[in-house]
Amino acid sequence: MEFQLEEAIPVLERTPTVLSTLLADLPARWIDAREGAEAWSPGEIIGHLIHGERTDWIPRARIILKQESYRRFDPFDRFAELKSDRPIRDRLEEFAELRAGNVATLRGWNLKEKDMALTGEHPELGMVTMRQLLATWVVHDVSHIAQIARTMAREYTQAVGPWTAYFRVLQRDARQ
Amino acid sequence: MEFQLEEAIPVLERTPTVLSTLLADLPARWIDAREGAEAWSPGEIIGHLIHGERTDWIPRARIILKQESYRRFDPFDRFAELKSDRPIRDRLEEFAELRAGNVATLRGWNLKEKDMALTGEHPELGMVTMRQLLATWVVHDVSHIAQIARTMAREYTQAVGPWTAYFRVLQRDARQ
Numbered sequence: 001m002e003f004q005l006e007e008a009i010p011v012l013e014r015t016p017t018v019l020s021t022l023l024a025d026l027p028a029r030w031i032d033a034r035e036g037a038e039a040w041s042p043g044e045i046i047g048h049l050i051h052g053e054r055t056d057w058i059p060r061a062r063i064i065l066k067q068e069s070y071r072r073f074d075p076f077d078r079f080a081e082l083k084s085d086r087p088i089r090d091r092l093e094e095f096a097e098l099r100a101g102n103v104a105t106l107r108g109w110n111l112k113e114k115d116m117a118l119t120g121e122h123p124e125l126g127m128v129t130m131r132q133l134l135a136t137w138v139v140h141d142v143s144h145i146a147q148i149a150r151t152m153a154r155e156y157t158q159a160v161g162p163w164t165a166y167f168r169v170l171q172r173d174a175r176q
Numbered sequence: 177m178e179f180q181l182e183e184a185i186p187v188l189e190r191t192p193t194v195l196s197t198l199l200a201d202l203p204a205r206w207i208d209a210r211e212g213a214e215a216w217s218p219g220e221i222i223g224h225l226i227h228g229e230r231t232d233w234i235p236r237a238r239i240i241l242k243q244e245s246y247r248r249f250d251p252f253d254r255f256a257e258l259k260s261d262r263p264i265r266d267r268l269e270e271f272a273e274l275r276a277g278n279v280a281t282l283r284g285w286n287l288k289e290k291d292m293a294l295t296g297e298h299p300e301l302g303m304v305t306m307r308q309l310l311a312t313w314v315v316h317d318v319s320h321i322a323q324i325a326r327t328m329a330r331e332y333t334q335a336v337g338p339w340t341a342y343f344r345v346l347q348r349d350a351r352q
Contacts (some may be wrong), residue, residue: 001335006203014198014202017197018197021197029177125341126228129337135335137333140343143329144190145322146321146323146329147322149322152318153322160312161305162301162302163301170315
């Protein structure tokens with residue numbers, strides 16, 4: 001499926017509500033579940049998404065849009081804001097507010113086809129386009145939704161007993 | 177995480193709203209996306225979940241609860257109700273209604289620890305307990321949420337360009 005802004009924005013808009021519906025007021029053991037010692041819990045993933053709203057997607061799109069001669073992105077710290085003492089409900093609300101503002105910014109730019117081909121420089125990946133950045137924002141959202149749901153599924157790997165055989169997700173090692 | 181009914185019910189209750197929030201009024205190409213020729217689209221997965229509400233979880237729990245001498249479950253047809261001409265919004269509403277009724281039934285039984293150890297006979301897996309059946313219901317929900325989100329992510333495998341390198345979910349073959 002090729003990238004179309006009018007198909008991408010509806011996904012970006014829904015993510016905070018999807019995550020709030022799934023996680024707000026859920027018993028704490030689900031929020032703190034993790035697939036392995038190094039894996040992120042659903043609560044930590046919300047912190048990571050908050051950090052992305054602040055430092056990654058829109059700031060990088062802005063660098064691309066400005067088209068100054070130096071347009072290298074700051075590295076994104078994947079591990080920033082993972083930990084928090086704030087309740088999950090507060091973090092979900094913060095994510096929703098940041099996302100709403102960022103989607104409004106994106107809509108306000110009213111990007112055209114020619115803007116989608118503008119480029120910036122990723123610190124590791126090299127030249128990337130606006131289109132690729134925005135597609136990655138969507139993929140980042142839905143792959144973290146998938147990760148949270150998978151993490152929850154794996155909590156019951158033992159509890160399902162013989163049904164393990166029917167769920168591929170319960171058979172993979174924790175790093176996949 | 178051992179199975180606790182009071183931790184499982186909140187997940188079962190949330191699934192229809194999570195899926196409606198994610199999929200209702202989303203551009204059709206997301207609803208019809210599939211990871212491969214044999215894979216299910218998000219729309220088809222909703223049909224599969226509807227069929228489970230009608231024929232699988234509560235009917236099987238009822239068989240276990242009755243403790244009659246013959247308590248073998250009917251086989252579950254994984255491919256029933258996949259296809260539908262009805263709009264996705266209608267199907268999401270039907271799933272929500274069926275699920276609400278089924279969760280009310282489950283709550284109404286007021287199951288105790290001793291009920292959780294009662295058994296039925298799975299047509300392929302043999303003896304299973306009420307606890308295992310209910311844990312599997314939860315795992316089935318969240319693994320299909322993960323599947324839908326992953327299916328959506330993979331639609332942009334090409335669109336993200338060099339960012340593919342950062343997403344394990346974009347690197348696996350379609351059947352995983």
